[in-house]
Amino acid sequence: MSAPLLELDDLKKYFPVSTGALWRRKTGSVKAVDGVDLAIYPGETLGLIGESGCGKTTTSKLILLQEPPTGGNIRYEGENISGLEGRALMRYRREVQVVFQDPYSSLSPRMRVGDIIAEPLEIHTSLTRAARAQRVAEVLELVGLQPEVARLFPHEFSGGQRQRIAIARALATDTRLIVLDEPVSALDVSIRAQIMNQLEHLQETLGVSYLFIGHDLATVAHISDRIAVMYLGQIVELADSLELCARPLHPYTQALFTAALPSHPDQRHEKLKITGEVPSALDPPAGCRFHTRCPHAMPRCACEAPVRKEVAARHRVACHLY
Amino acid sequence: MAPLLRVSKLQTHYFSFGGSRVVKAVDGVSFTLREGETIGLVGESGCGKTTTCLSIVGLLPSAARIVGGSVEFAGEELTQKRPREMRRIRGRQIAMILQDPMASLNPLFSIYTQVAEPAYYHRAIRGRSLRQRVAELLRAVRIPSPATRMREYPHQMSGGMRQRVVGAIAMAGGPKLIIADEPTTNLDVTIQAQYLEVLKDIQQESGIALIFVTHNLGIVAKMCDRMAVMYAGQIVEQGPVRHLFRDAKHPYTQALLGSVPKLGSKEPLFAIPGQPPNLAYLPTGCAFHPRCPNAMSRCAAQEPENALIAANWTAKCWLLDGQTEERYVSAVA
Amino acid sequence: MTTTDEIATAAAAAPAPAAAEYFTRRGGGLRFVRELPLLPLAILVPFILIAILANLIAPYDPTEPIPGAKIFEPPFWMPGGSMHALLGTDFQARDVLSRLIFGARVSLIVGMMGTIVAGSLGTALGILSGYLGGWVDQLIMRVTDAWLALPALVFAIFLATVVGPSMWNIVIILGLVYWTRYTRVIRGEVLSLREREFVKLAEIAGGSRRRIILRHILPNVMNSTMVLASLTIGVVIIAEASLSFLGIGVPAPQPAWGSMLSDGRSMLMVGDWWLTVFPGLCILLVVLATQLLGDWLRVRLDPQLRNM
Numbered sequence: 001m002s003a004p005l006l007e008l009d010d011l012k013k014y015f016p017v018s019t020g021a022l023w024r025r026k027t028g029s030v031k032a033v034d035g036v037d038l039a040i041y042p043g044e045t046l047g048l049i050g051e052s053g054c055g056k057t058t059t060s061k062l063i064l065l066q067e068p069p070t071g072g073n074i075r076y077e078g079e080n081i082s083g084l085e086g087r088a089l090m091r092y093r094r095e096v097q098v099v100f101q102d103p104y105s106s107l108s109p110r111m112r113v114g115d116i117i118a119e120p121l122e123i124h125t126s127l128t129r130a131a132r133a134q135r136v137a138e139v140l141e142l143v144g145l146q147p148e149v150a151r152l153f154p155h156e157f158s159g160g161q162r163q164r165i166a167i168a169r170a171l172a173t174d175t176r177l178i179v180l181d182e183p184v185s186a187l188d189v190s191i192r193a194q195i196m197n198q199l200e201h202l203q204e205t206l207g208v209s210y211l212f213i214g215h216d217l218a219t220v221a222h223i224s225d226r227i228a229v230m231y232l233g234q235i236v237e238l239a240d241s242l243e244l245c246a247r248p249l250h251p252y253t254q255a256l257f258t259a260a261l262p263s264h265p266d267q268r269h270e271k272l273k274i275t276g277e278v279p280s281a282l283d284p285p286a287g288c289r290f291h292t293r294c295p296h297a298m299p300r301c302a303c304e305a306p307v308r309k310e311v312a313a314r315h316r317v318a319c320h321l322y
Numbered sequence: 323m324a325p326l327l328r329v330s331k332l333q334t335h336y337f338s339f340g341g342s343r344v345v346k347a348v349d350g351v352s353f354t355l356r357e358g359e360t361i362g363l364v365g366e367s368g369c370g371k372t373t374t375c376l377s378i379v380g381l382l383p384s385a386a387r388i389v390g391g392s393v394e395f396a397g398e399e400l401t402q403k404r405p406r407e408m409r410r411i412r413g414r415q416i417a418m419i420l421q422d423p424m425a426s427l428n429p430l431f432s433i434y435t436q437v438a439e440p441a442y443y444h445r446a447i448r449g450r451s452l453r454q455r456v457a458e459l460l461r462a463v464r465i466p467s468p469a470t471r472m473r474e475y476p477h478q479m480s481g482g483m484r485q486r487v488v489g490a491i492a493m494a495g496g497p498k499l500i501i502a503d504e505p506t507t508n509l510d511v512t513i514q515a516q517y518l519e520v521l522k523d524i525q526q527e528s529g530i531a532l533i534f535v536t537h538n539l540g541i542v543a544k545m546c547d548r549m550a551v552m553y554a555g556q557i558v559e560q561g562p563v564r565h566l567f568r569d570a571k572h573p574y575t576q577a578l579l580g581s582v583p584k585l586g587s588k589e590p591l592f593a594i595p596g597q598p599p600n601l602a603y604l605p606t607g608c609a610f611h612p613r614c615p616n617a618m619s620r621c622a623a624q625e626p627e628n629a630l631i632a633a634n635w636t637a638k639c640w641l642l643d644g645q646t647e648e649r650y651v652s653a654v655a
Numbered sequence: 656m657t658t659t660d661e662i663a664t665a666a667a668a669a670p671a672p673a674a675a676e677y678f679t680r681r682g683g684g685l686r687f688v689r690e691l692p693l694l695p696l697a698i699l700v701p702f703i704l705i706a707i708l709a710n711l712i713a714p715y716d717p718t719e720p721i722p723g724a725k726i727f728e729p730p731f732w733m734p735g736g737s738m739h740a741l742l743g744t745d746f747q748a749r750d751v752l753s754r755l756i757f758g759a760r761v762s763l764i765v766g767m768m769g770t771i772v773a774g775s776l777g778t779a780l781g782i783l784s785g786y787l788g789g790w791v792d793q794l795i796m797r798v799t800d801a802w803l804a805l806p807a808l809v810f811a812i813f814l815a816t817v818v819g820p821s822m823w824n825i826v827i828i829l830g831l832v833y834w835t836r837y838t839r840v841i842r843g844e845v846l847s848l849r850e851r852e853f854v855k856l857a858e859i860a861g862g863s864r865r866r867i868i869l870r871h872i873l874p875n876v877m878n879s880t881m882v883l884a885s886l887t888i889g890v891v892i893i894a895e896a897s898l899s900f901l902g903i904g905v906p907a908p909q910p911a912w913g914s915m916l917s918d919g920r921s922m923l924m925v926g927d928w929w930l931t932v933f934p935g936l937c938i939l940l941v942v943l944a945t946q947l948l949g950d951w952l953r954v955r956l957d958p959q960l961r962n963m
Contacts, residue, residue: 051510064859093861106852110874116853119870120860158597169856188366188598189537193581193591215511222583222591245586259515261540263584265563269544272515277480 004039005077005177005209006063006096011036012071013058017282030281032058034233035072037308040177045203045210047224047241049217049256053278055233056213060179063211064098094124097170101182103162107154114150117169124173139168142205144198160191164198171202177209184219196223217260221245226314229253232281232289235308239315249317251294288320296321325354326396326498326531327378333390334370334377345601347373347386349555357498360525360532362542362563364578365552366598371535374552375501377401379416380408396498414444417492419502423484426491427476433460433487434472440495459490462527464520482513486520493524500525503535518544539582543567548634551575554599554609561635571637573614608640616641692951698944702937706759713753714741718908720748727922730929743929745918754910755933761899761911762941765826766892772830773891774884777837782872784838785845786864795838802835808897815903822905825898829891837883844876878956885949889942896938912938 014029033055040046048056061067063074065081073080076092084092097120100106107116117139118132127135137147143164154162163183170178180199184192200223203210214220220227227244229237229252237250248254255274262269273295279285285292291301300320308318334348348370355361363371376382378393380400393400396415400408412418417440420426427436437456441447447455460468463486476484485505492500502521506514522545525532534545542549542563550560551574559572570576580592596613599605605612611621620640629642705712715721721740728744729736730751736743742751784795814828848854849872857867898904899913907914912934919930 051512066855066859090861093859098856098859100852100856102852106856108853108857108871108875111870119857119862123861123863123866160597166856189539189578190366190581190594190598193593194595196583196591197593217511218583218585221585222588242586242588255512257585259512260585261515261538262543263540263582264567265543266567267543272512272519274512275516277482277513278510 002042003078005042006038006040006211007075008036008038008059008063008072009075010072011038011059011062011069011074013055013062013067014070028282031233031284032281033062033069034284036230036233036235038228038235038238040209040211042176042209043203043207044225045212045223047220047227048211048213048230049215049220049227050230051215051278053232053281054230055281056230057181059230060098060181060211060213063179064096065092090124094120094173095176096179097173097175097177098179098181099163099166099170099183101186103159103166103186106166107162109154111153112150113152113154113157113165116154116165117150117172120169120173135172136168139171142171142202143168144194158191159187160194163187163195167195167199167202171206171208175208177211179211179213181213182215183212185214185216192219199223217256218263229256232278232284234289234318236290236319237315237317239312243312243315247312247315249311249315249322250290250319251296251321252290288318323356324397326357326359327355327533328394329353329374329378329391330394331391332374332377332388332393334373334382334386334388336373336386338385343602346555346604347601348377350391351552351555351557352391353550353557353560355499355531355533357531358525358529359548360534360546362546362549363533363535363552364537364539364542364549366537368554368598368601369552370555370601371552372503375418375503375533375535379412379418379501380405381412381418410444413440413495413497415495415497416499416501417495417497419485419488419492419500419505421504421507423481423488423508424476426488427484429476431475432472433474433476433479437472437487437490437494440491444495455494456490459494460487462493462524463487463490464516465490480513482509482517485509485517489517489521489524493528493530497530499531499533501533501535504537506536506541521545539567539578551578554604555601556609556638558610558639559637561631561637565632565635571631571635571642572639573616573641574610575637577613577615608638692948695944695947695951698940699948702759702941702944703763705756706763709756709760713750713756714739715750715753717749717753717757717910720744721750724748724750727927727930729927742933743927745915745930746922751915751929751933754915755912755937758910758912758915758934759937759941761822761905761909762892762895762938765822765829765895765905766888766941766945768826769829769833769891769895770884770888772826773833773887774837774880776830777834778841778876778880780834781838781841782845782868782876785842786849786868786872792842796842799835799838807832808894811894811898812901812903815898820898820903820906822909825895825904829894832894833887833891836887837880840879840883841876844879845872848872848875882949882953882956885945885952888949889945892942892945893938 011033012035013033014031017028017030019027036059038046048059050056058067062069068082073082075081076096081092114133114136117136121127121132121135136150140147140150145161145164145168154165157165184195187195196219199210202208212220212224221241221244224241227239227241228235229250231252237244237248237253244253248257255272258270258272274293276293279292287303288301288306291297294301298320306318306320308316309322310316311322330352332348332351333346336345336347338345351370351374353361363374365371373386377388378400380403382388388401400411403411434456437459438452441452441455456472457468460472465471465483465486479487506517509517518541534541536542546563548561549563549566550557551572552558553574559566559570559575566575567579570579577592577594581594583591594613599609607623608621608626611617614621618640626638626640628636628638630636631642721744724740724744726744726746726748728740730743731738731741740750742755745751745754780795784792811828811832814831815825818824818828854867854871857871895904896913896916899911900917902914902917904913905911915934916931919927922930
């Protein structure tokens with residue numbers, strides 16, 4: 001197994017919460033990310049799945065250097081990224097890109113598509129205008145669009161086409177990792193398949209890695225090689241995609257599978273065993289964070305936080321059941 | 323038995339730019355719904371499913387008008403009704419659940435007030451019976467401790483709870499039909515699952531007919547008896563859910579089913595080429611033909627007729643011309 | 656999906672177009688002409704033409720008395736008036752019409768240039784304040800608050816007396832007085848723009864702040880700036896007229912509508928109304944036209960300002 005491209009090591013991000021109108025006292029923190037360990041290898045897709053409030057968006061912000069971590073560190077090709085400056089920082093920014101969920105607000109409305117895609121090139125390289133235009137045409141073809149569209153404006157495109165433009169932009173420089181934050185959730189069903197196929201094809205051709213963040217299990221499982229399941233700021237299970245689908249071990253993962261919509265009306269359907277809502281990240285439950293909703297909760301779960309164990313080949317769970 | 327709702331050749335058009343541009347949002351939609359039945363209205367954005375529902379309840383925006391067809395509900399023709407009469411039908415006979423619970427609930431009024439309102443106006447329930455009715459409704463949507471929670475306000479509840487309250491409000495008037503327009507789009511997966519289970523239980527216990535509008539085939543598979551697939555303002559295929567999932571006849575339905583990833587399978591997804599059509603500039607003939615893998619020359623020239631595949635199962639496609647196979651009739655039973 | 660989504664899909668609606676884009680893309684043909692706001696343009700275009708062609712149109716030199724005319728001659732349709740001074744003469748027997756024509760130049764130039772100075776300064780500070788945040792934001796906002804607390808006209812008067820009146824001094828003074836109107840609004844827009852994903856994308860790609868401001872923020876606030884400008888140009892024109900009225904605007908003998916008003920004030924009592932009514936009418940028409948034009952622009956160019 002080659003060395004990981006990106007490593008998250010006990011990553012933590014707490015957001016302080018203060019109250020009081022005049023004297024703002026710090027009353028606590030929202031523990032958005034609380035001890036996350038992940039590794040992404042070259043050429044693979046790691047899926048990150050969880051519901052709202054689980055911390056996946058915050059994790060992506062930390063990776064993209066939009067927020068500084070409160071604890072732990074992120075290493076890119078072995079080097080800690082928090083201290084990066086100058087050329088090293090620019091290199092990271094060149095090689096790690098992002099595609100956001102909303103195709104309607106991720107493209108600058110007053111810039112032509114060609115300029116939007118060329119922007120990373122302008123920032124990071126000293127290519128001539130002609131060379132940049134060439135690269136833009138190359139990348140547009142890669143994502144299945146005609147090179148002629150470079151002179152049009154974003155509003156002339158549909159949602160699916162805009163996402164392709166966003167992907168093209170992410171590939172303009174020598175990208176090695178793309179963070180895809182719910183890239184198909186806002187698209188029509190028939191377009192989703194187009195984009196998913198395109199992404200897979202691009203990975204095969206270019207060898208770029210993906211961090212695919214989503215909330216729809218079927219979509220994430222389809223494109224990912226490995227999947228990490230997040231709940232309230234922590235990773236509760238991590239396994240190969242097919243292995244996870246065959247044997248989900250953590251009760252929360254099992255709940256996600258039960259809750260997933262059937263693909264056929266005759267599919268055997270179990271009743272959901274978990275109840276209630278996700279607790280607030282401001283005051284997460286003690287011990288195992290899932291114990292308040294877990295159908296298999298034991299007394300031990302309320303006091304002791306479970307440690308991650310490798311239960312099967314490349315299959316880690318954090319649960320007292322194992 | 324006469325169906326509860328019969329929509330026949332409904333046509334609703336949007337008029338913009340001073341009447342110079344007409345968008346045929348709904349162009350000849352027909353379907354029926356019996357009492358207690360659930361039908362899923364499936365399609366992508368712009369296919370006309372929401373406009374169809376708004377046409378049924380008479381809540382079209384000012385730019386839109388029903389220009390043809392009929393909507394018969396419990397024996398009465400809804401398209402001819404005056405606004406005052408429609409107001410009596412809405413809430414009492416037909417209720418709607420919309421996508422965003424925060425927009426559906428008034429932040430200034432308590433849960434009790436909002437759930438009680440339809441019962442108060444449409445069923446003339448008062449006083450203690452009203453409080454009991456509200457508690458009953460909240461219990462039906464599985465909101466714990468209804469007596470205390472009814473005094474709360476929308477902002478004190480989570481998204482899933484709010485959507486259930488919206489469901490309770492919909493049921494408060496004792497309707498025979500509920501139209502749910504993408505009610506779970508903004509909900510988390512596990513919350514969505516809980517909500518759908520509640521909705522299904524209520525529907526089966528009280529025998530309310532349900533039109534479920536969604537773009538998510540999984541929801542239809544879970545919740546509905548029948549399914550109507552819409553494309554460019556028309557229903558391209560409708561029939562029992564099992565049949566469509568197992569053996570869909572229309573290429574669009576097949577493509578939709580093939581494009582959805584299935585859990586645990588890495589089979590490549592079928593991607594429909596092209597984009598959903600611009601309703602203002604529809605192609606000639608069959609609206610789907612530019613994207614259809616089986617398109618023939620006839621498809622570009624003539625709009626296909628509705629072919630009967632089996633009882634209650636039709637599809638609009640030239641591939642089925644002259645093909646009403648007898649053997650499907652027995653499979654339906 | 657809501658019905659408005661369906662309409663949007665169907666009509667392939669574009670977001671509010673940039674001003675230049677609007678006029679060039681829709682330019683040409685009868686449709687363009689039909690969409691123009693006729694009333695404001697019917698007023699403004701003649702005034703602009705008059706101001707440009709003043710030298711050619713005006714019958715007399717506005718600063719010299721008409722040879723052979725009497726002072727305080729009434730307009731030609733009244734008894735005592737004559738055709739050689741169509742709108743009458745003032746206290747120095749100068750032609751009122753010619754003075755009105757040249758006065759248009761002053762009002763329009765000062766109005767436009769003053770707005771440009773105010774707009775540029777205000778937008779620049781608004782962008783810096785909104786995007787950079789931190790102490791820059793605090794500083795600019797406090798200065799804006801303080802500036803706004805000053806009564807605009809009084810402040811203008813003070814500055815005018817300090818630096819001495821001349822047309823270009825007035826332009827700069829008015830720019831300095833009225834920039835705050837832009838800063839607040841632009842800052843608000845920049846604050847929301849900053850959170851938009853395309854800006855975040857540029858930041859993640861490693862774009863420098865200068866680059867992001869110039870390529871992403873500025874083009875997207877230009878609409879608001881233009882709308883604000885068109886709405887406030889009337890205010891600047893009136894301010895100039897007020898300064899001239901008070902005698903510290905454009906210095907005599909250069910004609911300005913405001914000073915004409917001031918000169919003619921005393922004669923109202925004896926019934927020589929034409930000295931004040933005509934310049935007043937001119938001010939009214941021009942300001943009204945700019946306000947209407949601004950309204951029209953606002954509706955077309957900027958959905959966010961539509962509710963202002």
